[in-house]
Amino acid sequence: xxxxxxxxxxxxxxxxxxxxxxxxxxxxxxxxxxxxxxxxxxxxxxxxxxxxxxxxxxxxxxxxxxxxxxxxxxxxxxxxxxxxxxxxxxxxxxxxxxxxxxxxxxxxxxxxxxxxxxxxxxxxxxxxxxxxxxxxxxxxxxxxxxxxxxxxxxxxxxxxxxxxxxxxxxxxxxxxxxxxxxxxxxxxxxxxxxxxxxxxxxxxxxxxxxxxxxxxxxxxxxxxxxxxxxxxxxxxxxxxxxxxxxxxxxxxxxxxxxxxxxxxxxxxxxxxxxxxxxxxxxxxxxxxxxxxxxxxxxxxxxxxxxxxxxxxxxxxxxx
Amino acid sequence: xxxxxxxxxxxxxxxxxxxxxxxxxxxxxxxxxxxxxxxxxxxxxxxxxxxxxxxxxxxxxxxxxxxxxxxxxxxxxxxxxxxxxxxxxxxxxxxxxxxxxxxxxxxxxxxxxxxxxxxxxxxxxxxxxxxxxxxxxxxxxxxxxxxxxxxxxxxxxxxxxxxxxxxxxxxxxxxxxxxxxxxxxxxxxxxxxxxxxxxxxxxxxxxxxxxxxxxxxxxxxxxxxxxxxxxxxxxxxxxxxxxxxxxxxxxxxxxxxxxxxx
Numbered sequence: 001x002x003x004x005x006x007x008x009x010x011x012x013x014x015x016x017x018x019x020x021x022x023x024x025x026x027x028x029x030x031x032x033x034x035x036x037x038x039x040x041x042x043x044x045x046x047x048x049x050x051x052x053x054x055x056x057x058x059x060x061x062x063x064x065x066x067x068x069x070x071x072x073x074x075x076x077x078x079x080x081x082x083x084x085x086x087x088x089x090x091x092x093x094x095x096x097x098x099x100x101x102x103x104x105x106x107x108x109x110x111x112x113x114x115x116x117x118x119x120x121x122x123x124x125x126x127x128x129x130x131x132x133x134x135x136x137x138x139x140x141x142x143x144x145x146x147x148x149x150x151x152x153x154x155x156x157x158x159x160x161x162x163x164x165x166x167x168x169x170x171x172x173x174x175x176x177x178x179x180x181x182x183x184x185x186x187x188x189x190x191x192x193x194x195x196x197x198x199x200x201x202x203x204x205x206x207x208x209x210x211x212x213x214x215x216x217x218x219x220x221x222x223x224x225x226x227x228x229x230x231x232x233x234x235x236x237x238x239x240x241x242x243x244x245x246x247x248x249x250x251x252x253x254x255x256x257x258x259x260x261x262x263x264x265x266x267x268x269x270x271x272x273x274x275x276x277x278x279x280x281x282x283x284x285x286x287x288x289x290x291x292x293x294x295x296x297x298x299x300x301x302x303x304x305x306x307x308x309x310x311x312x313x314x315x316x317x318x319x
Numbered sequence: 320x321x322x323x324x325x326x327x328x329x330x331x332x333x334x335x336x337x338x339x340x341x342x343x344x345x346x347x348x349x350x351x352x353x354x355x356x357x358x359x360x361x362x363x364x365x366x367x368x369x370x371x372x373x374x375x376x377x378x379x380x381x382x383x384x385x386x387x388x389x390x391x392x393x394x395x396x397x398x399x400x401x402x403x404x405x406x407x408x409x410x411x412x413x414x415x416x417x418x419x420x421x422x423x424x425x426x427x428x429x430x431x432x433x434x435x436x437x438x439x440x441x442x443x444x445x446x447x448x449x450x451x452x453x454x455x456x457x458x459x460x461x462x463x464x465x466x467x468x469x470x471x472x473x474x475x476x477x478x479x480x481x482x483x484x485x486x487x488x489x490x491x492x493x494x495x496x497x498x499x500x501x502x503x504x505x506x507x508x509x510x511x512x513x514x515x516x517x518x519x520x521x522x523x524x525x526x527x528x529x530x531x532x533x534x535x536x537x538x539x540x541x542x543x544x545x546x547x548x549x550x551x552x553x554x555x556x557x558x559x560x561x562x563x564x565x566x567x568x569x570x571x572x573x574x575x576x577x578x579x580x581x
Contacts, residue, residue: 068414
């Protein structure tokens with residue numbers, strides 16, 4: 001295992017025994033492998049997207065990385081520690097945000113939650129004050145500090161959660177769906193802040209998300225898991241190149257006409273003079289295709305659409 | 320200390336719902352008064368219960384009740400683990416550099432439970448004046464020792480029974496049978512119970528060491544349950560064993576925690 005890797009995971013497994021009803025009184029015990037042999041690593045200072053469909057094992061992995069769950073098999077090292085055995089020591093080095101669960105004190109002002117966390121994590125007063133000033137500035141929390149958490153909007157609360165997770169200067173930030181349910185502006189604020197934290201302080205960030213804009217904007221590397229296994233590992237560009245073979249040529253013709261019949265492409269949509277032609281990059285180039293189109297009709301304008309990460313991931317999941 | 324800050328936060332949060340706080344405090348006090356009324360009504364009909372006079376039973380009631388009340392105030396919050404596991408919020412306790420037991424009992428602290436300590440404390444003070452206690456330095460010393468041991472024993476029972484929820488989330492009622500039921504059992508002389516119940520109360524749930532043996536020693540009752548009454552001084556050792564057992568069971572439960580949902 002490399003010393004540069006802040007997270008190192010080998011052969012990680014987690015299985016649960018569930019009892020299901022089978023008939024009126026009988027119950028059947030079944031073993032479910034939520035995580036079925038994951039190998040992964042995260043370099044110190046990286047920002048990694050951990051994505052997969054619901055039930056793929058993302059949250060279960062995060063819970064094993066934090067020491068909440070004890071692995072059934074395999075080796076986990078986070079910042080050199082074994083999470084389930086050294087959970088309390090690890091807690092001081094990691095910051096965790098669960099998008100769906102608040103770690104703030106519901107009935108107390110935001111400021112009180114931060115103050116309590118200072119005592120829980122034993123951060124000295126000066127460092128706490130400096131960190132709080134910096135984060136409340138960066139996330140625009142100033143006017144919210146004296147508002148009880150229950151009165152905050154989801155976007156405001158999420159900014160509070162991020163601050164709460166960072167006040168003890170963790171070396172890793174683990175985020176489980178940090179942008180879930182947020183509006184566009186709040187999502188952008190959260191992303192902007194994560195980029196700053198990662199670049200300015202070198203905090204390693206691992207996030208799970210269903211929002212692929214998060215991934216495109218934030219992640220240098222992408223781990224895609226399904227059925228408890230890593231099925232893809234690479235940069236967004238790598239994965240796009242490997243899977244995003246299908247591109248679309250959109251042409252605006254001078255006059256509306258019937259769907260074009262061009263070798264190497266299929267028309268997927270027609271709207272008046274505008275037509276969408278889908279083609280594979282390994283079969284035909286955009287310029288060849290354009291030449292063939294020009295032989296049939298006069299082209300006024302064109303764009304080539306690259307596949308977005310969303311459609312690529314959908315393609316990977318459905319394999 | 321972190322505990323103090325977390326408890327303070329909880330009290331401040333609860334203070335926003337003042338009416339509810341006072342109503343609950345009143346309710347708790349009424350329940351405690353009712354317990355006293357039940358025993359008092361028994362003694363309007365009989366002079367002694369299992370060989371124990373009214374004020375002697377009051378001593379039992381006071382010792383057991385104060386121990387139970389303080390354990391209820393400080394440790395019983397561990398039973399909210401069940402609610403946190405169901406809601407998925409137990410995860411958060413495991414993300415802090417604190418023992419989840421300390422964190423949970425501090426975060427769920429309920430000052431209103433003070434209502435359950437006051438009445439038994441008054442009963443205890445009255446009993447200390449009125450009961451035929453064999454006052455010696457040793458018997459006087461037994462009072463704080465028995466109460467401290469009782470708090471630990473009740474606390475241990477709470478922690479152990481609450482650990483069951485890590486396997487079967489809906490076992491809260493089973494746990495309550497042992498804790499609240501245990502409190503009832505300490506309020507009466509064990510002599511009135513059947514032989515098997517006595518054995519359980521002595522060796523399985525060591526409730527006899529909370530009030531019965533210490534009170535028997537203080538009142539110089541010979542051979543409670545056929546044992547020499549010096550057995551009262553085993554209470555601290557029993558408490559230590561109970562605490563170690565509770566720690567082991569809780570630790571085992573935490574390692575088998577299956578977090579729910581995402």
